[in-house]
Amino acid sequence: MKRSTLARATVLGLLVLLVLPATGWADAQDLRNSIAGKPGYTPSVGFDTIWVIVAASLVMFMQAGFAFLEIGFSRAKNAGTVIAKILTNYSIAAIGYWAVGFAFAFGGPLGHVI
Secondary structure (H helix, E strand, O other): OHHHHHHHHHHHHHHHHHHHHHHHHHHHHHHHHHHHOOOOOOHHHHHHHHHHHHHHHHHHHHHHHHHHHHHHOOOHHHHHHHHHHHHHHHHHHHHHHHHHHHHHHHOOOOOOOO
16 A cells, blocks of 8 residues: 555656646746747757756755754754755745745836735
């Protein structure tokens, strides 16, 4: 039972990893072209989108590094509590970025931030 659940979760995770960059690329291309007022594809959109995905992945791995660091400073019996704290912290930060930070990062031209 556990092995099939792990296999399903792995396949679902890989599918999500394949779909997310495509949706981000399409949105960024439309936004950049509508701001510039010109039709067509600008090559920097692909590079910008790839960089955002790489940076987001590095931030997620950084959270794993924080988890290892904090577990190293605590006793073994408290490891579960430390992981719960890290996941809660990351979840609150992700919701905060969704609510406020995304508008600042991708809000559009000056004066139309939020």
